[in-house]
Amino acid sequence: MKTLYFDNNATTQVAPEVLEEMLPYFCEYYGNPSSMHFFGGQLHRKVEEARARVASLIGAEPEEIIFTSCGTESDNTALMSAVETNPTKKHIITTKVEHPAVLNFCKHLARKGYRVTFLPVDTQGRLDKEALFRALDEDTAVVSIMYANNETGVIFPIAEIGQILRERKVVSHTDAVQAVGKIPIRVKDLSVDILTLSGHKLHAPKGIGALYVRKGTRFYPYIIGGHQERGRRAGTENVAFIVGLGKACELAEQHLQQETEYLSRLRDKLEKGLLETCPDVSVNGDTAYRLPNTTNVSFEFVEGEAILLRLDEYGICASSGSACTSGSLEPSHVLRAMGVRNTAIHGSVRFSLSRYNKESEIDQVIAVMPSIIKDLRSLSPFGRNQLTPNRCPASS
Amino acid sequence: MWDYTEKVKEHFLHPRNVGEIENADAVGMIGNIVCGDALKLTLKIDKETNRIIDAKFQTFGCASAIASSSVLTELLKGKTVDEALQISNQDIANYLGGLPEEKMHCSVMGREALEAAIKDYKGEAEVIASQEKIVCKCFNVSEEKIRKVAVENHLTTVEEITNFTKAGGACGSCQSEIEAILKDVWSIKEPPKPTPGPSKKLTNLQKIALIQDVLEREIRPRLQADGGDIELIDIDGNKVIVGFRAMCVSCPMGGVTLKSIEEKLKEVVGEEIVVSER
Numbered sequence: 001m002k003t004l005y006f007d008n009n010a011t012t013q014v015a016p017e018v019l020e021e022m023l024p025y026f027c028e029y030y031g032n033p034s035s036m037h038f039f040g041g042q043l044h045r046k047v048e049e050a051r052a053r054v055a056s057l058i059g060a061e062p063e064e065i066i067f068t069s070c071g072t073e074s075d076n077t078a079l080m081s082a083v084e085t086n087p088t089k090k091h092i093i094t095t096k097v098e099h100p101a102v103l104n105f106c107k108h109l110a111r112k113g114y115r116v117t118f119l120p121v122d123t124q125g126r127l128d129k130e131a132l133f134r135a136l137d138e139d140t141a142v143v144s145i146m147y148a149n150n151e152t153g154v155i156f157p158i159a160e161i162g163q164i165l166r167e168r169k170v171v172s173h174t175d176a177v178q179a180v181g182k183i184p185i186r187v188k189d190l191s192v193d194i195l196t197l198s199g200h201k202l203h204a205p206k207g208i209g210a211l212y213v214r215k216g217t218r219f220y221p222y223i224i225g226g227h228q229e230r231g232r233r234a235g236t237e238n239v240a241f242i243v244g245l246g247k248a249c250e251l252a253e254q255h256l257q258q259e260t261e262y263l264s265r266l267r268d269k270l271e272k273g274l275l276e277t278c279p280d281v282s283v284n285g286d287t288a289y290r291l292p293n294t295t296n297v298s299f300e301f302v303e304g305e306a307i308l309l310r311l312d313e314y315g316i317c318a319s320s321g322s323a324c325t326s327g328s329l330e331p332s333h334v335l336r337a338m339g340v341r342n343t344a345i346h347g348s349v350r351f352s353l354s355r356y357n358k359e360s361e362i363d364q365v366i367a368v369m370p371s372i373i374k375d376l377r378s379l380s381p382f383g384r385n386q387l388t389p390n391r392c393p394a395s396s
Numbered sequence: 397m398w399d400y401t402e403k404v405k406e407h408f409l410h411p412r413n414v415g416e417i418e419n420a421d422a423v424g425m426i427g428n429i430v431c432g433d434a435l436k437l438t439l440k441i442d443k444e445t446n447r448i449i450d451a452k453f454q455t456f457g458c459a460s461a462i463a464s465s466s467v468l469t470e471l472l473k474g475k476t477v478d479e480a481l482q483i484s485n486q487d488i489a490n491y492l493g494g495l496p497e498e499k500m501h502c503s504v505m506g507r508e509a510l511e512a513a514i515k516d517y518k519g520e521a522e523v524i525a526s527q528e529k530i531v532c533k534c535f536n537v538s539e540e541k542i543r544k545v546a547v548e549n550h551l552t553t554v555e556e557i558t559n560f561t562k563a564g565g566a567c568g569s570c571q572s573e574i575e576a577i578l579k580d581v582w583s584i585k586e587p588p589k590p591t592p593g594p595s596k597k598l599t600n601l602q603k604i605a606l607i608q609d610v611l612e613r614e615i616r617p618r619l620q621a622d623g624g625d626i627e628l629i630d631i632d633g634n635k636v637i638v639g640f641r642a643m644c645v646s647c648p649m650g651g652v653t654l655k656s657i658e659e660k661l662k663e664v665v666g667e668e669i670v671v672s673e674r
Contacts, residue, residue: 303432305398305458309408323432324458329535329558329565331432342430346456379414379462381436381454382429 001315004361008201009150009178009294009352010319014244015203021247022205025240033237034228043239050246057249058176058195059186060212066229067242070209071177071198072101075144077211077222077233078194079105082142082171083114084220089141095119095127096337097151102144102175103333115139124286125154125338132161140170147176147185147195151321151334151350152285153294155179162191171217177201177209181252182291183260193217199241203354204248208241255355263353264292266362270351271295273366278373284340284348293353296321296335298344301383302376307349310372316365321348343382400459401493407463412470415452424513426505431535431562433457433502435465437509439472441517446477453509460492460499467491468506477514483507484548485560500560504545531573534566539577546581554578603665604631610664611638615657619644626657634668636661 005013031040033047048062055062068074079102083092094106096118103118110116117135120128127145136143143165148155158174165172173194179185180195181202187195194217199208213219213232225234252259275281280300299307304320311318321332323346330336331345340348351365377383400408420438427434433456440450451469455462467488472480485503489495495503528538545551545560554574558565564574598606611628619625624644630637638657640650647653650673658671 301429301456303457303461306408306462309405309459313409322458329432329562346429346432379411379454380456381416381425381434382456 004314004316004357004364006351006353006357006361006365007317007319008354009153009350011200011206012203012354013356014200014205015248015251017251018204018244018247022240022244025243029239033239034226043237047237047239047242050242050249053246053250053253054197054210055212057185057253058180058197058212059188061215063230064187064212064215066211066213066232067237067245068209068211068233069207069235069238071099071175071196071201072209073222074196074198074209074211075099075101075173075175076105078173078196079109079142079144080222081194081213081218081220082144082173083109085218086141086171089139091115091117091137091139091141093117093119093132093135093140093143093145095121095145095156097121097125097149097334098144098146099150099175099177102146106144114141119145121154121337123339125149125152125284125334126286126289127156127161129157129161133164136165136168136170140168142171142173144173144175147174147179148183148291149285149334150178151332152296152338153178153291153352154285155183155289155291158192159190166191178291178294181249181256182263182293184256187212187214199245199248202248202252204245205241208238208245210245259355260292262355263357266353266357266359267293267295267351269359270353270362270365271297273362274369277366277370281373282344284335284338284344294350295352296348296350298340299347299349299373300343301380302347302373304346304348306376307347307372310376311365311368314364314368316368319350319352321350322346398460398496398499400463400496403491403493404460404463404495407466407492408459411453411462411466413450413452413466413473414454416454417450417452422513422517424509424511424516426509426512427457429456433461433505435461435505435509437465437468437513439513439517441477448472448475448477448480457502457505458499460495460502461505463492464488464495464502464506465509468510472510477517480510481514483510485545486549497556497559500549501562504560531577532561532563532566532570535562537561537563542574542577543581546578552578552582598665606665607631607636607661607669610661611657614660619653624653626653629674634666634670636669636671637674638671639674 029043031043033040033043035041051065052062054065092106092109092114094102106116119131145156147158162172172192174192175196177196177198180197193214195212197210200206219232221232223234228234228237274297282298284296284298304322305324308318308320321335323329323331335345335348417438417440421441422439424437436454438452439448441448451472453465453469455465471483485507488503488506528540531537531539531542541561542557542563549560551557551560554564554571557563557574564571623642625641627639627641629639654671654673661669
């Protein structure tokens with residue numbers, strides 16, 4: 001059975017061009033870039049070429065890029081560096097809808113005695129900017145706000161926020177893992193100090209990430225050891241993967257505009273198709289400011305895991321915010337923060353596209369979805385005509 | 397991705413006895429849409445023989461919830477009411493070839509719907525929710541349910557209780573309360589653990605095993621929590637030789653650490669134990 005992959009916000013296929021560029025760096029050019037001999041030392045140039053490609057994609061200078069092992073490491077490093085370099089400040093601001101790499105690290109810092117403000121979002125998943133400005137004070141060390149949300153695709157006004165934070169001399173970090181390579185980002189226009197990106201969300205392999213640190217931003221390393229990355233991230237360079245990330249960024253830059261248009265056309269077709277063919281369906285999140293590849297739709301009265309496993313029978317891969325798929329017993333923290341009705345959260349399905357999706361695949365999803373939903377609804381004791389409670393009887 | 401058995405997949409993709417029996421003799425409704433799963437069980441029962449003639453279900457929930465409900469209706473058909481009450485949540489899970497631990501609450505939901513339906517048939521009043529002490533406020537789980545499920549399924553840890561009832565699985569604030577309930581439940585039934593005392597005459601092999609056990613279970617986790625560690629290097633009669641590792645190597649409190657290890661070993665293994673560092 002052919003796989004129809006619509007889960008690209010989870011991870012992406014490695015581009016064949018990327019793999020091809022990486023392969024010589026395993027068995028042939030396996031040296032250590034720090035070595036004095038030519039065999040190893042020649043790789044230094046290759047690493048710097050990759051650094052320049054990553055920098056170019058986001059409009060940064062090459063020396064502003066640090067390679068890391070993943071998005072999570074980049075996020076943790078950014079937050080840790082900000083608090084280490086501001087030892088007298090004990091307040092952190094972030095949002096309720098961050099990726100766990102930021103959210104749980106902030107909770108960790110809260111246990112260490114930091115005061116953390118988790119900013120709310122509105123019903124469309126938009127950031128409450130006023131709440132941010134109210135929360136800022138003299139004690140604020142860092143503000144960490146994601147560029148675009150992984151579940152809904154909603155884009156936050158990072159440039160606008162960055163400007164204010166710069167005036168207030170507060171370190172600003174943005175987790176741009178979902179945005180880099182999908183929409184144009186020029187760090188020069190953003191006024192952010194630190195930005196996180198990850199390889200496997202843009203057709204590089206898993207296990208490689210990067211951090212943009214604006215020139216002049218005080219930085220303290222998280223992984224301490226050798227002199228690699230100019231002492232800002234120790235550990236022998238993962239040359240093959242760095243080369244892969246560089247190539248993936250080059251491809252993303254070359255195709256960005258055309259891909260953005262292609263993906264949003266396909267996404268809109270999928271969304272429209274689902275809304276037209278299935279009753280009691282709604283879209284979660286602000287559709288005006290959204291990643292071109294993401295749609296998050298809720299099917300009322302049915303449960304997300306059941307939908308995903310029925311889709312799986314057709315080789316269709318998507319994800320859900322339902323409790324049963326989260327690994328914990330709680331449904332999506334993002335949709336809950338938006339105040340989406342619990343009934344709709346449990347039936348939420350996210351489709352996230354990539355350049356490798358074809359229009360015919362969209363047609364297939366639209367063709368099978370109505371019968372899946374109808375089937376599952378016929379199993380469900382709930383429906384439009386039943387009174388369904390909107391709150392858990394005991395919790396609120 | 398959950399590791400579901402073929403049987404679970406089969407009953408999820410082709411559920412049996414879907415629907416609602418009109419003028420049912422028994423109705424059991426458990427769970428609600430907000431908490432993520434709900435099951436409505438309807439039964440047709442022959443009043444003369446008390447035998448279940450037909451069973452149907454409607455379920456809102458994940459694959460294992462749907463499969464558990466489907467299997468329940470299969471198990472119920474043809475049984476008398478009394479026989480039906482013998483079906484445990486474990487029976488439902490077993491029939492499916494097992495469920496992932498985290499999904500056991502789906503089988504418990506089946507058992508609960510069955511109980512509710514039969515109570516309805518017998519005309520027994522539902523326990524009024526407000527009279528029960530709710531332990532987990534996120535999922536509305538009572539102390540009574542936790543005790544019952546713990547005993548029926550031999551559950552001893554909070555994690556198991558969460559897997560079977562969801563209690564403690566959201567905000568987690570009731571976990572210590574669940575732990576206290578479990579202690580209470582099992583202190584009555586669990587035979588007191590034999591305490592290895594200094595009075596026992598140990599063979600050399602037993603002594604070595606016991607020393608290793610104490611170091612692994614009690615000493616090392618505590619040291620590791622502070623970034624330190626020790627290694628057992630040798631046991632020569634009653635002389636225990638250890639080596640400091642990690643942060644312990646440079647720790648000025650080394651002597652105190654050594655003393656406390658010795659005290660613990662004296663207490664558990666025997667007064668004659670002496671601990672030294674190499």
